[in-house]
Amino acid sequence: MRPGVAVAALLAALPPALAPPARGQERLAWAMAARVCLAGDPHAFATLAADLPGGGARLVVHRADGTRELCEAMPAGGVRQRAPVPSAQHVPRASDPAFFLERRCVDARRVEAADGAILGWLAYPACG
Numbered sequence: 001m002r003p004g005v006a007v008a009a010l011l012a013a014l015p016p017a018l019a020p021p022a023r024g025q026e027r028l029a030w031a032m033a034a035r036v037c038l039a040g041d042p043h044a045f046a047t048l049a050a051d052l053p054g055g056g057a058r059l060v061v062h063r064a065d066g067t068r069e070l071c072e073a074m075p076a077g078g079v080r081q082r083a084p085v086p087s088a089q090h091v092p093r094a095s096d097p098a099f100f101l102e103r104r105c106v107d108a109r110r111v112e113a114a115d116g117a118i119l120g121w122l123a124y125p126a127c128g
Contacts, residue, residue: 031111031119033057033073034099038120045098045125046071049090056080060090062098062125092125100127 033056034046043064050058055075062068068085092098100108100121108121 028111028113028119029055029075030057031099032075032077034059035101035119036073036077036079037061037071038099038101042101045100045127047090047092047096047098047125059099060085060092062092094124094126096125098123098125098127 037059046059058072070083072080103121105123105127108123111119
């Protein structure tokens with residue numbers, strides 16, 4: 001299967017949006033996956049596209065220039081796959097939960113590691 005066809009099939013199978021877990025280890029795993037996908041781009045944010053077997057996550061990374069990419073992050077900290085998203089797909093809705101590395105809204109919710117270290121912030125796309 002050609003890469004473009006594979007990406008299109010992957011995108012077509014995704015639900016419109018998922019909420020990150022409310023608390024606990026699942027939320028921590030989601031935040032760690034988002035951090036991996038956002039590494040090197042503090043101005044981007046991530047929305048959850050799908051949970052992956054084994055604790056990984058498929059996220060949509062929304063960049064400041066308007067481009068988007070799918071990023072599959074594994075719980076061990078690596079990225080399994082990145083693929084560009086066509087501009088008309090996965091446009092974030094105002095109500096979609098979004099993960100940011102930096103706090104951008106006063107009502108953003110802090111996501112902390114077990115030791116209290118700040119991993120990032122949950123807010124909504126308009127914060128970006």
